[in-house]
Amino acid sequence: MGKQETVFREYLRKNGLRYTPERKIVLKAILSIGGHFDVDALYDWLKQNDKTLSKATVYRTMPLFLEIGFVKESLRSQGRAQYELTFGHEHHDHLICLGCGKIIEFKDDRIEELQELVCKKYEFHTIDHRLAIRGYCKECRKTLQ
Amino acid sequence: MGKQETVFREYLRKNGLRYTPERKIVLKAILSIGGHFDVDALYDWLKQNDKTLSKATVYRTMPLFLEIGFVKESLRSQGRAQYELTFGHEHHDHLICLGCGKIIEFKDDRIEELQELVCKKYEFHTIDHRLAIRGYCKECRKTLQ
DNA sequence: TTGCCTGCAAACTCTTTGCATTTCC
DNA sequence: GGAAATGCAAAGAGTTTGCAGGCAA
Numbered sequence: 462m463g464k465q466e467t468v469f470r471e472y473l474r475k476n477g478l479r480y481t482p483e484r485k486i487v488l489k490a491i492l493s494i495g496g497h498f499d500v501d502a503l504y505d506w507l508k509q510n511d512k513t514l515s516k517a518t519v520y521r522t523m524p525l526f527l528e529i530g531f532v533k534e535s536l537r538s539q540g541r542a543q544y545e546l547t548f549g550h551e552h553h554d555h556l557i558c559l560g561c562g563k564i565i566e567f568k569d570d571r572i573e574e575l576q577e578l579v580c581k582k583y584e585f586h587t588i589d590h591r592l593a594i595r596g597y598c599k600e601c602r603k604t605l606q
Numbered sequence: 607m608g609k610q611e612t613v614f615r616e617y618l619r620k621n622g623l624r625y626t627p628e629r630k631i632v633l634k635a636i637l638s639i640g641g642h643f644d645v646d647a648l649y650d651w652l653k654q655n656d657k658t659l660s661k662a663t664v665y666r667t668m669p670l671f672l673e674i675g676f677v678k679e680s681l682r683s684q685g686r687a688q689y690e691l692t693f694g695h696e697h698h699d700h701l702i703c704l705g706c707g708k709i710i711e712f713k714d715d716r717i718e719e720l721q722e723l724v725c726k727k728y729e730f731h732t733i734d735h736r737l738a739i740r741g742y743c744k745e746c747r748k749t750l751q
Numbered sequence: 752t753t754g755c756c757t758g759c760a761a762a763c764t765c766t767t768t769g770c771a772t773t774t775c776c
Numbered sequence: 777g778g779a780a781a782t783g784c785a786a787a788g789a790g791t792t793t794g795c796a797g798g799c800a801a
Contacts, residue, residue, distance in 0.1 A: 477779085478780075479774085479776075479779095479780060479781065480775085481774080481775070481781060483782070484781090500765080500766085515783045516783095517766090517782080517784080517785095518781080518783075520765090520767070521767090537685070540682070540764075540765070542766085556724075556730050558730075565728055569720055569723075571720055572720045572721070572724075575714055575716050576737075576739060579714055579717075579739070580741065583710055583712070583743070584743075585701050585703075585710070585739070585742070585743055586741045586747050587739055587740070588741040589739075589740055590737065590739040590740065591736070591737070591740075592735065592736070592737045594721060594724070594730070595735065596725065596731045596734075598728070598730055599729040602731050622755080623755075623756090626755090626756060626757080629756090645791085659757085659758085660757070660758045661758095661790095661791085662791090662792080663757060663758075665791060666756085666757090666792090685766080685789075685790065686789090
């Protein structure tokens with residue numbers, strides 16, 4: 462039993478919730494997929510692993526992972542909720558390619574510091590932030606020419 | 607006839623589209639509202655100004671303003687498309703208050719420069735970017751205590 | 752006159768919810 | 777045994793689309 466499973470189980474127990482086979486398989490799925498995904502991708506993963514759940518269950522499971530902090534809501538694309546595994550994944554920002562959809566992750570400490578300064582200036586208490594740069598990646602730039 | 611109207615009209619003409627009373631009033635609405643808005647806010651503004659249009663028309667008008675660059679898609683909130691007037695509105699980023707929903711605009715040239723450096727590093731061609739910092743504003747911090 | 756636009760309603764997509772049944776503890 | 781979870785289907789939001797009639801050019 463992985464560390465995440467222990468944490469999840471403990472979280473459920475404390476809140477009077479149950480560790481069901483469905484929740485177990487969804488946990489396994491988000492850890493396997495890693496990175497970014499949406500509900501459909503999760504649902505498909507489950508189907509391909511012979512553990513088809515109803516979408517309702519998948520939707521009902523996500524808030525648990527959000528609250529426990531295993532996952533966070535990422536950038537919404539075309540009205541679809543996107544999630545991102547945070548477990549063992551330190552904060553980062555995104556370059557989103559409009560050509561191929563690829564997401565490149567990066568982190569720049571100086572940008573982070575400057576953001577803190579901005580917040581200080583406005584006496585704003587930060588919970589989180591998202592920086593997304595949209596454009597065309599190296600490969601797609603070649604194709605476009 | 608304002609400059610925007612001329613530009614819009616010319617854009618429509620060039621594309622074999624028509625300058626209808628509905629499009630005229632929607633243009634007036636987005637200029638009057640200014641800043642950030644969603645389709646509902648736009649629809650309500652129209653209703654309050656005795657120019658009720660069908661939502662379909664409002665939805666069909668937005669892509670025109672997007673393409674012409676009068677407006678850009680802003681951060682999605684709870685699955686609703688948000689727009690932002692860009693006309694006469696230079697680029698800026700956002701502090702979003704989770705308490706009262708207020709949006710504070712800011713711009714930091716050093717952050718912008720660092721973003722450019724990141725893109726250069728990945729040979730990424732930027733189209734645009736969004737930086738949103740979520741948290742609690744000065745006023746809401748007081749209330750929370 | 753031509754064919755783009757509009758309003759209406761129906762369709763669509765993503766997400767949530769009510770309910771009967773099952774299942775964990 | 778009793779509360780909580782599941783699957784199903786229906787309901788809800790927000791957005792898009794097909795169609796018949798209306799109107800700009």
